[in-house]
Amino acid sequence: MENKSIADIFTEIADILDIQGENPFRIRSYRNAARTIGDLTENLENLVKAGGNPEEIPGIGKSMHEKIVEIVKTGKCQSLEELKKKTPPGLTELLRLDGLGPKKVKLLYDELGVDSVDRLEKAAQAGRLRNLAGMGEKTEEKILKSVEQFRAGIGRFKLSIGFTYAGALERYLGDVPGVKRLDPAGSFRRRSETIGDLDILAICAQSSKVMDRFTAYGEVKDVIAKGETKSSIRLRNGLQVDLRVLDDESYGAALHYFTGSKAHNVAIRERAKEMGLKVSEYGVFRARDEKRLTGASEEEVFRAVGLPFIPPELREDRGEIAAAEEGKLPRLIDLADIRGDLQMHTVATDGKNSILEMAKKAKDLGYSYVAITDHSQAVRVAGGLNEKALARHLKEIDKANGEISGIRILKGVEVDILGDGTLDLKDQILKECDVVLGSVHSRFNLEEAEMTKRIIRAIKNPCVHILAHPTGRLILEREPYRVNLKEVMQAAVDHGVVLEINAYPDRLDLRDADARMARDMGARLAISTDAHSALQLEMMKFGVFTARRGWIEAKDVINTYPLDQMLKFLR
């Protein structure tokens, strides 16, 4: 049983309770629990079976504990089954539609028997929604649009897509006269691995000018709303972008507010309330007389509630407020701390550039070392190398080192971990490499115990330095394979194997919360791009973002070390 399945059950309970009009705070408890469980590294089923106590997890109390135990034991949750009897499960899907909340979903079901997206669409097309209380023709139109949107399957976007458009829009809007500031906020600013939309904040003397420019952007498909303070557009690829124009004096409060996360904001506001303050997107106010105290910068907002500045990547209500209060915020790693890149591919296998071209680009990025790590033979589609071919390739690397100065090219390989946990190449050739990455590219469907055993066997091989993309997931495309990550991490710690944060924007593997757990267990990390072209070496920033979201400091990451120290660590 995966944690995600347990979290999904709690989310469904929350959705149904919402539709039934239950106590909103009870609903929030379920949603909070679902979020917390989704962030856990440790598998709850294993924890329960090992006699651990889920109630030690914040937001999990007696009732949730009992349900978790029940779900782990029976695969089901009786409370949810009871709820489903009264409210058809199809209704929760309707909640995913833009503009539809619990009240309208209930109304649609009670009055028209709508219990699916299909039926909703038919009812709307037949003009049967406009007669319902609180609905009219416009609502009907909006719902039809939402159905279309839903069908298009446009949900979340990888962070890298956000970068493409945030950058383009900043350049596009930046030269509008009167624009003083532009800041993308939201999950993008928190460097969340996926984003639902893009929020851009601006200070501009004449807001209508920047709004006009914004809604005329070349990639616009629809203008959803256009006003003096807020406009929304949808791009051709489905991404919604909001632009808000704000005042100087409340800019910091707004930036904090629109950066979120929602859970972080709630926690900050609760804290403010206890201090007799009120925090909103307009500033920090004294509660008793609404006197405005501050709000021009984020630093001021944090100071007003007695906290140092909390970096956006940490604002997930994962303990950052307590840490800030105790002066124990981590000194997060920066891109500038990175001294080398320890995974990349060349034309020898499935890369686009030569060894030298990769090294030159890395040198331009300011690195002092790179490891060339082409695939081993098992990865046939990539033209993986056998022992002979790798031996030749290593000679090529030696040669390339003679043709470039100012950067050291390390000899490496990404060797496949075969189904039984043995490696795809003989130890003898692996020993000639400075950097050996072990990774899984096949047989993703093993049972958890078998996969765990397989990977740990590879970790125990003294030739392996780094476990690459440890969970095999592809964001929005492929779930991680089933593996007991905590056991893998412990094995890595015990055998001095480094765990990778793969910076490829489709992977980001380990993910943030898991990297944090690994570090807490004493593991070292490597942040590597897995670049298949010279240009892709620039993706390092995505790995650094992930590390920052995982509370990682430079000292936890071996490719922030000078070459000698890094090599010493690998050996």
Next chain:
DNA sequence: GCCGTTTTCGGCCCGACTGTTTTCAGTCG
């Protein structure tokens, strides 16, 4: 349903916008 250096009971963030309304409910972030 969760939680507690004021509390084991009584709290639980805050405001804008939209569309439908004669004063507001619902949704969203």
